[in-house]
Amino acid sequence: MNTADQRRRGRLGIGVIGAGKVGAVLGAALRAAEHAVVGVSAVSDASRERAENLLPGVPVLEIPDIIERSELVLLAVPDDALPPLVSGLAATGAWQAGQLVAHTSGRFGTAVLEPARQAGAIPLALHPAMTFTGLSLDLTRLADCSFGVTAPTAVLPIAQALVVEMGAEPVVIDEADRELYHAALAHASNHLVTIAAQSAELLQGIGVEQPARLLGPLMRASLENALASGEHALTGPVARGDTGTIEAHGRALGRDAAPDLAQAYRALSAATARRAVARGLLTPAQGERIMEVLNSEPEGPR
Secondary structure (H helix, E strand, C coil): CCHHHHHHCCCCEEEEECCCHHHHHHHHHHHHCCCEEEEEECCCHHHHHHHHHHCCCCCECCHHHHHHHCCEEEECCCHHHHHHHHHHHHHCCCCCCCCEEEECCCCCCCHHHHHHHHCCCEEEEEEECCCCCCCCHHHHHHHHCEEEEECCHHHHHHHHHHHHHCCCEEEECCHHHHHHHHHHHHHHHHHHHHHHHHHHHHHHHCCCCCHHHHHHHHHHHHHHHHHHHHHHHCCCHHHHCCHHHHHHHHHHHHHHCCHHHHHHHHHHHHHHHHHHHHCCCCCHHHHHHHHHHHHCCCCCCC
16 A cells, blocks of 8 residues: 555554564554554664564664654654654754654653654654553553643644554643653552562561562552542551551561661651641641651660
């Protein structure tokens, strides 16, 4: 099928720059929506293997060749690599007028694509709010995924349609809000991993051989309840104003846990207490007492 036929059917020739876990999967999802992936860049052995598995038959090309052949260029590179890549390609005159250029970074909106826009390209920001394995199972997980979408008003429907074609749900994020958007996702996802790892470490330290069996049901239920009911789902010693238990936790953590774990427990307990007071789940007096306990040096074992 020639390019004119593709455009009449709404199909695009897509180039994927970066065959990492995200780029290869999204390229495969767009290909499944009957777009033509015309080329992919892959430097490492792992990325070449990923491209071969998820995008079989797609040629591995140099970046300028990909841009020359593509109606939509998908930039799936690390955040810090994105600005110099876009500006460097602009300096070589690589970008084409009317070409769609989309990146997958959560941190950036479309301003980072300004050098391409000045050359006449159309900027889109499409960030999938999920973690990727780089395997084909990610394609089915896209059905439960949302994308943070930022684009100029005139082309926002194009960005939204691309996300829908991949089986996901577009959520519009204003340009000025991209950093807060990404911070919210990182806080929810990355710090959850840290909390789970720290809790597993404590349990392993007291001889629990399979901490995931203890933590899994508890954490899954807590997450589901929190998403459904917000802070009204809060349970535990802070929610009860149980300062004796909080004090006991502090002693145990100060005695037997790594310093970063004890610090994380105190910081999160303090944040929880402040939010509980603000929402009327604790009285101000209860909140003050919890803060006093958290800010005091833990005593030795009794």
